[in-house]
Structures are given as C-alpha cells and as structure tokens.
Amino acid sequence: MSNVRVRFAPSPTGFFHIGSARTALFNWLYARHTGGTFILRIEDTDRQRNTDEALRVLLEGMRWLGLNWDEGPEVGGVCGPYFQSERSAIYQRYLQRLLDSGRAYEKDGAIWFRLEGERYTAYDDFKKQEVEKVRNRPVVIEDAVRGRVERTEEQDFVIFRQNGEPVFHFVNVVDDIEMGITHVIRGEDHLSNTSKHVELFEAFGAPLPVFAHIPLILKESGPGKMSKRDKGALIEEYEQRHFLPEAVRNYLCLLGWNPKDDQEKMTIDSIIESFDFPGINKGNARFDERKLSSLNTAYLRELPLESFCWLARPILNQAGIVAEDSNEDYLQKVLALCQPKARSLETLAEFVAYFFSDTYEVDAKAEKKIHRDANWQESLQQVIAVMHAVEPFSAETIGASLEKAAAEAGIQPFAWFPLIRFAVSGQSGGPDLMPLLETLGKECVLSRLHGLAKC
RNA sequence: CUCCCGUUCGUCUAGCCAGGCCUAGGACACUGGGUUUUCAUCCCAGCGACAGGGGUUCGAAUCCCCUACGGGAGGCCA
Numbered sequence: 001m002s003n004v005r006v007r008f009a010p011s012p013t014g015f016f017h018i019g020s021a022r023t024a025l026f027n028w029l030y031a032r033h034t035g036g037t038f039i040l041r042i043e044d045t046d047r048q049r050n051t052d053e054a055l056r057v058l059l060e061g062m063r064w065l066g067l068n069w070d071e072g073p074e075v076g077g078v079c080g081p082y083f084q085s086e087r088s089a090i091y092q093r094y095l096q097r098l099l100d101s102g103r104a105y106e107k108d109g110a111i112w113f114r115l116e117g118e119r120y121t122a123y124d125d126f127k128k129q130e131v132e133k134v135r136n137r138p139v140v141i142e143d144a145v146r147g148r149v150e151r152t153e154e155q156d157f158v159i160f161r162q163n164g165e166p167v168f169h170f171v172n173v174v175d176d177i178e179m180g181i182t183h184v185i186r187g188e189d190h191l192s193n194t195s196k197h198v199e200l201f202e203a204f205g206a207p208l209p210v211f212a213h214i215p216l217i218l219k220e221s222g223p224g225k226m227s228k229r230d231k232g233a234l235i236e237e238y239e240q241r242h243f244l245p246e247a248v249r250n251y252l253c254l255l256g257w258n259p260k261d262d263q264e265k266m267t268i269d270s271i272i273e274s275f276d277f278p279g280i281n282k283g284n285a286r287f288d289e290r291k292l293s294s295l296n297t298a299y300l301r302e303l304p305l306e307s308f309c310w311l312a313r314p315i316l317n318q319a320g321i322v323a324e325d326s327n328e329d330y331l332q333k334v335l336a337l338c339q340p341k342a343r344s345l346e347t348l349a350e351f352v353a354y355f356f357s358d359t360y361e362v363d364a365k366a367e368k369k370i371h372r373d374a375n376w377q378e379s380l381q382q383v384i385a386v387m388h389a390v391e392p393f394s395a396e397t398i399g400a401s402l403e404k405a406a407a408e409a410g411i412q413p414f415a416w417f418p419l420i421r422f423a424v425s426g427q428s429g430g431p432d433l434m435p436l437l438e439t440l441g442k443e444c445v446l447s448r449l450h451g452l453a454k455c
Numbered sequence: 456c457u458c459c460c461g462u463u464c465g466u467c468u469a470g471c472c473a474g475g476c477c478u479a480g481g482a483c484a485c486u487g488g489g490u491u492u493u494c495a496u497c498c499c500a501g502c503g504a505c506a507g508g509g510g511u512u513c514g515a516a517u518c519c520c521c522u523a524c525g526g527g528a529g530g531c532c533a
Contacts, residue, residue, distance in 0.1 A: 011533050043533065110531050125456035126529060143460095147472095151459060151528095161531040168533045192459055192528035215461085216526070225526075251467095254482090258468060262481045281468080284526060288466045291483045301496085341495050403492080417493035429494050436494095 004036025006183050008069075009172065011043045012054035015228055016061030016235040018287070019187060019217050022252045026214055027185045028067045029253070029275040039179060040072030042083045045171055061235040064245050065252075066268070071179075079179040084171050091166045094174045094204065095159070103203045104159060111160035113170075115153060115199065131155060139195040144183075144212035144277040151195040159200075169193065173200040176209060185212045188284070189225070212277055215256045218286040225284070232289055242315055242345035244303075247296040255285040265298055297343050308339045312348055319349035321356050330355075333439050337431040354425045355440065358448075362426035370422045377453065380423065382409060383416055384449045393442035395434035423452040 008024040031038035040062070042055065059073065071077025081087055095111065098104035103114050117136035124131045138152040159170040166174075176184065191213045201208050216225045219233075226233050238248050246268070254264060258281070259274040300308070312335055316322040322331060334355045342351050354360040370376055386405045390398050399413075406413035417433055424445055430436060437445050 009533090013533090045533085108531085112531095124529090128456095146460070149459070154458090155529090158531045163531080165531085167531065172533085187527090188460065189527055190533095193533095195459090213460085218526075220466090223525080254467065256467095260469065262469070264467090264482055278472095283461055285468090286466060288483070291467065294483055343495095399492080406492090412492070414492035421493065427494090431494070433493050 002035045004031060004034040004182050005039060005180050006031050006036060006185055007039040007041050007176070007179060007181050008067075009041040009043050009175070010058055012051070012058050013228075014051070014054040014057060016058055017226070017228055018233050018235060018252070019226055021061060021065060021235050022217060022255060023185065023187055023214065024062060024067050025065065025249065025252050026257070026275075026280075028069075029272055030183065030185060030212075030277075031070070032272045033275045036182075037070045038068075039077070039079070039181070040069035040082065041175060041179070042073060042085075043168070043171065044083055044085045045165055045168070057236065061239075064235065064239050065249050066245060084175065087171070087175070090178060091171060091174055094170075095166070098159075098203060101203070109162040110158045112156045113159045113196075113200065113203070114156055139198045141191075141194050141198065141211055143191070144210050145280045146191075146213060146282055149191065149194075151192065153195040153199055157196060169196045169200065173197050173204070177201070177204060177206045181209050183210045183212060185214060188213045188216050212280070215281055215284045217255055218284050220287045220289060226287055232287060242311070242348075243292070243296050244299045244345075247299040248292065250299075251292040251295050254291075255287070256281050265295060293344065300342065300344065301340060303339070305336055305339060309335050311345060315345055316349055316352065321349045321353055326356075330439075337435055337439060341429070341431050351430070354427070358444075360426055363428060366418075366422050366426065366428035369428060370419055373419075376419060379416055379419055380449065380453050383420055383423075384446065384453065387442070387446055387449060390442070393438060393445075395438045398437050399434045420449075424448045 006027045008020075008027045010020050010024070028038050030036070042058075044055075055073070062069070069075065071079060072082045076082075095104065098113065099111075104111055105114055106112075115134040115136050117134040119132055119134055121130050122133045123129070133154045134156070136152055136154055138150045141149040141151070143149050157169065158167055160166050175181075194211055194213075198208060218224065219226045219230045228234065232238075235248075239245075249268065250264075250266060250271075253266075253271050253275075257275065257279050259266070259271070259279060261274075263270075303311075309332060313322070313331070316331075317324055334352055338348070338352055342348050350361060373379070382405065383402075386401050387398070390401045402416060403413045406416065418428065420437070421427065421430060421433055424437065424440055440448075
C-alpha cells in the first residue's frame with residue numbers, strides 16, 4: 001500500500017459524461033498502479049440538480065465500468081463525509097482561517113479571496129468594464145503531463161456566495177487538503193483554474209499535490225469537446241446499447257494514453273501495470289465509435305459461450321425475438337452458431353431474428369444480388385429437390401448431398417450457397433450455412449425455399 | 456479581448472525529453488488480393504501524415520523563434 005491518494009470528484013448532474021468517466025478511469029488506474037487509494041467524493045454543493053437519481057446514475061456508471069472506490073459513498077472511510085453537502089463545518093473552519101489571516105474579506109454580501117500584490121484598475125474587454133486587478137507573482141505548476149506551466153491570477157475571486165454556500169474552487173481545495181490528496185488528475189479544462197487552487201493551497205500553508213491535466217475528448221465530428229448532447233457522450237448510452245463494459249473501458253484507456261508498445265486490446269491488469277503519467281498524451285483526442293465498435297466485437301467474440309448466452313438471452317427477450325419460456329436447447333444452439341459472426345449485442349436481435357420467426361427483414365442488397373443471376377429460379381428448384389431427399393437432415397448429410405448434386409449438375413456446390421442462405425434468412429451473411437440449415441430443420445428450410453420460389 | 460495548453464496518416468497513436476537507426480511504425484476505417492465449399496475470422500498488399508515559415512546543426516518529425524490553426528479558461532457553475 002503506497003501513500004498515493006487520488007480522487008474522482010464529480011458533481012451529480014443526472015448523467016455520466018464520457019469525459020468524466022475517463023477522468024475517473026485514469027484516477028482509478030493510477031491508484032491501482034501505485035497501490036494507492038481511490039476516493040470518490042461527491043461535489044454536490046450545487047443547487048437543485050443533485051438528486052438521488054443523479055447520484056444513482058453516477059454510481060451505476062462507475063460500477064458498470066468496474067471502477068471500485070476505496071473511500072466514498074456506501075463504503076465510507078476515515079476522511080468522510082464524502083458528500084460536500086455534509087462538510088459545511090469543515091468549510092467554515094477553513095474560511096475562518098482565511099478571515100483570521102486577512103486573506104478573505106466580505107464584499108457585496110459574498111466572501112472573496114484576497115490575492116497578494118499591487119492593485120490597479122484596468123479595462124477588461126471580456127467583461128466590458130473596469131475591474132480591479134492585482135500585480136501578482138506567477139504561479140508555477142509542475143504538471144505531470146504537461147511539464148512546467150506558469151499562470152498569473154490577477155483578480156480576487158469569490159469563495160463563498162451571497163447565499164452562504166462555498167464555491168467550487170474553495171471546497172475542492174479544502175477537501176483535497178483534508179483528504180490528503182497527493183495527485184490531482186483531472187481534465188485540461190481545469191488547467192486555467194489551477195492557479196486559483198495553488199493560491200488557496202498556499203494561503204492554507206498546505207503542500208501542493210502533484211497535478212496531472214489530461215487531454216479532453218473531442219466530439220466525433222464538428223468542433224469542440226464532447227458535450228452531453230453529442231452522440232456517444234454518455235456512459236448510460238453504452239450500457240443501453242449493450243456494449244461490453246470491458247471494451248468501453250479499454251477504448252477509454254486509449255483515448256489520451258497508450259502503453260507505447262503497439263498493444264491496444266489489453267487486459268485491465270496489464271493496463272494497470274503499465275499505466276503512468278509519461279504515457280499520457282498532451283493533445284486532445286477525438287472520439288471514434290468505429291474503433292470502439294471494433295474493440296467491442298473483439299471482446300464479444302472471445303467471451304465464453306456461457307457468458308454470451310447469459311448476456312444475449314435478456315436482450316432477445318426484450319426485443320420480443322425470443323419468448324421467456326422458449327426452448328433452451330434451440331436457443332443455445334443458435335447462439336453458439338452466431339457468436340463467432342455477430343458484430344454486437346446491440347444488433348444481435350436482428351441478426352438472429354429468422355431463427356425464431358418466419359417474418360423477418362429481407363436485405364434488399366442481398367435480394368438484388370440473388371436476382372442478378374438469371375437462372376436463380378432454376379437453381380432454387382434443384383436445391384429444393386436435393387433438400388427433399390436429405391435424410392437425416394444434418395449438416396454433414398446436407399453438405400454431402402449438395403456436393404453430389406452439384407457434381408452431377410457440373411457446378412461448384414458453393415455456387416448455390418448464397419441463394420440458399422438468402423432463401424432461409426433473407427440475408428447475405430450469417431453463421432456457417434450447413435449447421436444453420438440443420439438448426440432450422442428440414443421443414444422450415446423447405447418451406448422457406450418454396451416460399452422464395454413462389455415470388 | 457486576455458491568459459493557458461496543444462498540433463505526426465480520415466481517426467487513435469509510436470517516434471520527440473537524451474537530433475542521425477524515419478525511404479516516419481502500429482491500430483481502426485477504406486480498397487484490392489489470398490485462405491475458407493457460403494458467411495465471418497485470418498493472412499498479404501495498397502491507400503495515407505511530421506500545420507507553414509525561419510533559425511541552430513555536417514544532419515531536425517525530434518532543439519529554438521514566429522505565424523497559422525485547434526482546444527480550454529476567464530461565473531456568486533462544477
């Protein structure tokens with residue numbers, strides 16, 4: 001156990017943003033890498049939007065990604081409470097220290113932090129007004145990701161609002177001091193705030209934590225960082241779309257960090273082992289769902305069949321494809337056939353639909369392809385004749401019969417495959433054809449072949 | 456407007472700190488082949504980038520400066 005203490009300090013907003021999730025992930029990884037402590041602290045100083053539901057979404061998202069916390073809500077810890085709304089007494093104590101040392105003062109009913117330095121007034125083109133500024137010494141931030149960063153804070157800032165509530169900068173620093181946070185890992189959008197925070201740490205005479213500002217996640221298309229309204233911005237979305245959490249987590253690791261050895265699909269243990277600040281990039285990373293999907297497919301394919309079935313069953317039930325009390329053996333057989341071919345759990349229902357019902361989508365492209373062969377009707381009749389004769393109706397016997405018939409007709413047996421597949425599934429792709437036919441059964445196969453012949 | 460950060464294939468990135476090993480490597484996507492009786496995997500190949508300009512140097516993707524572009528911050532939001 002090292003003395004590293006990191007924290008993820010989200011404000012419950014009702015959704016779990018992918019950028020927040022990645023910040024949580026990096027903190028968690030660093031804690032696990034160093035054998036330190038990962039703390040979850042809820043920054044609920046804000047108004048009405050902090051509801052129980054908002055907290056639930058957050059905690060569920062954390063659990064879904066497998067980010068367990070060592071101190072925080074539900075698990076407690078020595079530095080509690082872990083909700084800022086319950087820490088008022090601590091903030092009052094710290095405020096008193098600043099008041100006593102003359103580093104805080106009241107103005108307009110709010111309490112301000114006083115910077116040290118020579119005061120003057122200047123016109124602020126952003127605020128479009130005259131403001132008091134301070135000729136202050138620059139704050140030096142030794143950032144673990146970006147190196148030395150200098151920034152000068154030049155205006156006093158509010159630390160307690162008129163309504164008596166402390167503001168983010170104040171509570172954030174106080175809690176980090178109180179909780180013994182050693183490393184502050186957060187998004188680059190906080191880099192500019194860091195000078196305020198350093199001023200506060202110093203005013204309290206507290207040692208500075210190591211700061212590590214990680215790059216932001218940019219939206220997939222268009223300018224700017226990912227915002228909650230963008231597609232793919234919320235962790236809940238991936239859960240609902242049945243992405244595998246290991247895949248999402250793996251992808252998130254790669255957004256702004258890499259192990260520098262060309263590895264991409266990695267176990268979480270190997271990521272924990274190699275995760276460190278030098279591997280974190282400085283430039284922002286653009287989100288790319290295609291890459292996430294390819295990772296997701298890779299994870300899906302290597303799931304044990306048992307796990308695959310366990311995940312697939314409720315999805316198919318919910319989609320109305322498979323009844324709750326359906327034939328277990330048949331379902332197992334279908335899923336075993338489909339796992340190596342399916343791209344995602346999200347699309348699994350449509351992928352397997354034709355196994356469970358005679359009404360299923362017909363792929364227009366596949367149909368066009370079939371019709372392109374002028375003799376397709378004739379071929380279909382030949383296939384029907386073959387299928388009629390197959391007994392027993394097993395993958396091996398069907399294959400052998402087709403091969404024999406094809407040889408007699410002087411063609412390659414696989415020339416019929418796309419036609420057969422389309423006739424029984426309406427698709428151009430899918431599981432291995434022979435086992436597929438065996439699984440559907442003779443009656444169903446013949447009926448569908450005849451069905452297509454009538455068209 | 457001010458301040459801070461960044462900039463290698465379409466995207467994620469390796470290389471940059473310790474300049475020559477870079478005709479810039481990998482992955483996703485895309486295209487074309489091959490394996491597979493179909494489908495999918497898999498394999499091979501192709502496509503494709505050092506933002507621009509100056510400097511330092513025998514030599515720069517790598518060091519320095521400028522410009523451009525991108526991102527962030529500048530709330531009694533977090």
